[in-house]
Structures are given as structure tokens and as C-alpha cells.
Amino acid sequence: MAAHTHPSGRRSTIYSVAQACGVSSSTVSRAFTRPDLVRDDVRERILSTAAAMGYRPNRSARATATGRTAMLGLVVPDITNPFMPPLVRAVQRAAADIGCSVTLMDAEESAGAETQLIGQLHGQVDGLILASPRASSRALAEAIDELPCVLVNRVVKELPSVVCDNSGALAHLGDRLAGHGHRTFALLSGPSASWAAKQRARAIRAWANRKEDAGVSLVELGPFDASYDGGRRAGAALLDTAATAAFAFDDVMACGVLAELDARDVQVPMQRSVVGCDDVLLARMVTPSLTTVAAPMAALGDTAITLLHHRIANPGIAAETVTLSGTPVVRDSTAPPAPPAP
Amino acid sequence: MAAHTHPSGRRSTIYSVAQACGVSSSTVSRAFTRPDLVRDDVRERILSTAAAMGYRPNRSARATATGRTAMLGLVVPDITNPFMPPLVRAVQRAAADIGCSVTLMDAEESAGAETQLIGQLHGQVDGLILASPRASSRALAEAIDELPCVLVNRVVKELPSVVCDNSGALAHLGDRLAGHGHRTFALLSGPSASWAAKQRARAIRAWANRKEDAGVSLVELGPFDASYDGGRRAGAALLDTAATAAFAFDDVMACGVLAELDARDVQVPMQRSVVGCDDVLLARMVTPSLTTVAAPMAALGDTAITLLHHRIANPGIAAETVTLSGTPVVRDSTAPPAPPAP
């Protein structure tokens, strides 16, 4: 198949198409951007000869003219975290629905890089989605500076956001475990700087408090790194307590816990139950598979894009934060506690 | 901190900066793009007042003027595959080094989406990196149509590419296993359409052939899906053979194998050894941790970008394909075979 270049060797433009069709360039432009404004037969002629000539609208030119790039920025703290890829996919899909593509920026776990990347995105995208950013509120606000944006899984004053509330699901799982007979629970908390870690810890504490009368007690361990190695350490710490069931900050940490317990020959779920959070792919793959709470990825992405889109269209609108709920997923890492040793 | 907008409310441009500095717009332009062409003191004055005014070059305008967007497209077949995030990161980092950002496109495992996305990227990026694309060579060539591009982990005639050759590492691991006393090996092959699957299968076959004299025999199973579930099936199939060691297509499949064997109470590595491929994060996290071959991610990304950069600068240059090597990583999923049953 021949390359779709103008005979002259240059890419075809609305002008070359216009000439070939015997219409003006504006008509060609309209045929693409406001099809309703051009007579049917003309439009079709334009569209087909444009296709034949391999014409592709030049996004940059369009962007300079309109002031809109039709691109959204998505900055993630760590693309390597299994939570992110599904989010990226969800955001991308939703963005496509509103005619936008997304440029992904990975901060490689550095808060500094985050703000720098945001800066870089200015004038390159119409809006920003920040997935659980690590930068301080101040730094964030400064970097964002006027650019429409929405946060995912973090709330910052004055900024719109969509967050996932896991307290219901966590309580449900807690109840279930208590029903199984567990009484002493461990909270393996995540990084103290993490918004999500705070939320989850709070949710679990609240649940445990409510259950105090039922004999439930909670021992708090950590903070631990939200990583496999952090999980190994958390697992070791867990064994120093009387807890028979543990809430890990997230699935990755839970995997570490599983590994550490296995290494010390303590059986899961027979001797200890462990629950993760997020339901990343990994949760299904480890042995035993993880009981966890699934984040509503698609909805998270959709909502973020909807909010952002709205915000781009109506600058200066008030910042709202919408809350979605996680749902409990019971797998093989939870069970009744072992009967007291003989 | 005040928003960095011109008093008039509009974003500042080279013109507003020029005016503020009492120079012409071209000088401001040069101060940013060809600093060497403007006198030191002038340049510094410009740069600092530009900063003070919060000026940011408008990428789109620059792009229309120069014909270069300083953006690269990266299309992946499935961002959810744990192999991809590190690649994305590596590519992005390398791209940043040459002043480009990258827009990520996830084909969600559809070959059709792949070519469509490539089409969408035309006129939006200066070049393309296609990570193990699934689309046919023909479809690919047609969609690419003149856009500079390099493939990763796949070779297609006439197209430059960077690939990872695992044959050396695989042979090394095979030798090691044979040294342990294993004699019957299984090849759990990946999707027949996958270029990588073909390469790996070929490498293992070649190794086994070479070792025939040493009593090594190879049983080929599959093809299986390159997924956890595919791995479960592969694990089941494995147990129907006399093989004591298995090469899985990749780490994800290997995880499935591990799970299936565990479910059937066969111990790894005591009763079976299994080796994966790629060394994704997962490989370290499962129990037992996977012996595998590590892909040189950073080098893969670097090389891809270098090749692409080169190609963008010199259109019409001949397509070269550079080969990098994977390195063996021994972990806990391999060991000597169990002594024959009593």
C-alpha cells in the first residue's frame, strides 16, 4: 500500500483536500468538526477524497487554533504498583469516549517528580488526573496552578476528587471474621503519609470500636512500607502478637505477609487469616488467594473523567468530591481461627 | 501563590514576555530554543521575567511551527500484563532524556484496536514504539504508514526493532537443571501467534536437542494462554507427563502452574521444578519465588528510544534490529528432582 502522502511529497492538509474537491478550506474543516454544517453530498465527497488522499487532521494546528489539545494528563506515583494499570486502562477508556487521549506520566515514587511532571504538562493537556499523588497539598496546588484537574484516591481542599471508600467492605469482612470466631485483629498499616492508609486505618479502628462489646480487640502494627518487603516485615510483626486475623494495608503488602508466614511455617488461613485491599490481579494469583476488597476501577476512571470533563467545560466551578465504595471479595486467605492449642 | 496569568487574564506568550522585556518576540523565542543565539544578559533577563510571568511555551503552537510534537506514542497490547509497566517506565525515562513525553495507548488485548490506535496517533506524535504488537505484519505496516516507529519484542520485515533473546539464559537454566539430575523437561508453550512464544520455544527445543546425548528429552505441551488460568491448565497437563521440570512461557503462566501444582498437592521445587520468563515483579512475590530469566527492561527502553530518535532524525534509514539478552535468575522454584519413589 502506497504511503498516503500528497504527490508533492508533503502531507495533505485541508487545503490540498479543498483544492481536490473544489471547495474552500473552511468547508473541509467543517466537514470534519461540524459535519452538520455542510450539505450531505459535499461532506461525503470531502470525506471520501480526504480518506483517499490519506488526510489526517493535524492535532497541533487544531490545538493552536482552538486552545484545546484533546489530551489529558494522567500522573501516577508508581506505574509499577499493580493498582495502577487497571486505573490507567479505565481512565484511558473513559477519555476515549470524550475524544481525548491521555499522556501518562510516572513519577517513579518521587513527590518531587510529581510536581515537576505536572508543570511539564501545562499547555500540553486540557486537564489532569492525579492518582493518589504523594506531593504535599501546597506543592500540588502550586504545580496545578489553574489547570483543570481531579484527584483520585486523595482529597485536598479546593480540589475535586473521586475516592474509594472501603470502610463498608472492610467492616463486612471484619464481621465475617468475627463471626468465624476471631477476636484479636491486627491492623498492618501503610505509609503514614498516605491518604488511603489513613482512611483504611480509620475505617478499621471504627469497626473494631463498634465491636468492642463483642470482645473484639485491635492491635495496631506499623506503619509498614506498601510493598512486598514491607509485608514481610509486617508478617513478622504479626507473629509477635496474639492476633489471629490481620488487615493489611493493601494486596501487595498482604502478599508479603503471606510469604513471611509461609516462610515461618504458619498456615494461612488455618493459623492466621489475612485480608488485603484493592483486589489487584495479584490477589487472585497468590496462594492462598487473597480475601480483599475490590476497588471499582472502571467507575473510578469514568467518574474521574466525567468530573474533569465537566471542569474543563466550566472553569471555576466548585470542587466536589465523589465517593465510590469498594466491595468485599472473599477468597482463601480467611477462615475460622485454629482451635486453641491442646 | 497567585495564578500565573497575564494581568489581562490570558496566559502569557512570547509576545507579552517580549513586551515586558523590551525585546522582540523572536528574541524571546530564541532565548528558549536557541539560547546560544542570544546575548547572555538579554537571555537571562528574558528567562527570569518569563519565569516571573509564569510563561510556558505553548507546545501545540511550537508543534505547528516546527512540525514536531516532541511526543512519542507507546502502544501496548495489554497494560495489565505485569511485563508492561516496567517497560513503560523505561521508555518514558529514556524519552524524557531526549525531551519527549509519551502518550500511552492500551489496546486492551485487541489486535484491531492496535491498528486503530496507531492511526489515531498519526499527526499527534513524532514516532511510535510498539510493544509486542499482536496485529499482523500487513495490518501493522499499513497502520504505521510512514510514521517512524520501532517494535519491541517482535520483528517484522522492514521495521526496526529491539528484541530480547532469552535463549542463552534459558539454556543456562536448562543446564543447571540437567546438572541437578533432571532428564525429562516440559515446554509449556505460549500463544501460537506470539512472536516471543515462538522464539522461546525454539530456544528450548534447540537446547534440548543439544542435550539429547546427555539423556535430556523434551515434551511439548500447549499452546496455553499467557495467563494465570492458562498456567493452571498447563500445570494440569504437566502432571500427565513424566517431566520433572517445566519451562513456562512466562512468569504469569508459571504462577498459574505453581497454583495448580499446589492445589494438587505436588510440591515445588521438591517434586517439580518450574522456570518462568521475564522476571516480572510477581516472580519474586509468589511462593516459592520463581526461577526465571530477567528481561533487560531499562536497556530495552533505552534502545527503543535511541533507535526511534535516530529514525526520526534520519527518515528512510534502513531498518535494523538490535538484540539484547535476558539473564538467568535462580530462585526457589527449581531444585534437584525428587529421588525415585521407593
Next chain:
DNA sequence: CTGAAAGCGCTAACAA
């Protein structure tokens, strides 16, 4: 070393 001016490809009033 700096300025003037043309132009990149497209859109958006405004007329016709």
C-alpha cells in the same frame, strides 16, 4: 546579536 515578517495547519467569526 536582534528585529521584521512570513507561515505552520486549522478554526471561527463574519459576510455573502
Next chain:
DNA sequence: TTGTTAGCGCTTTCAG
């Protein structure tokens, strides 16, 4: 419904 005419913000000859 279509064409004319200005720009959008930046780069880039070409003069000076």
C-alpha cells in the same frame, strides 16, 4: 450552506 479573512503562539528565514 459556503467562502473570506483573521488570527492561534511559535519558529525561522532574511535583513540589518
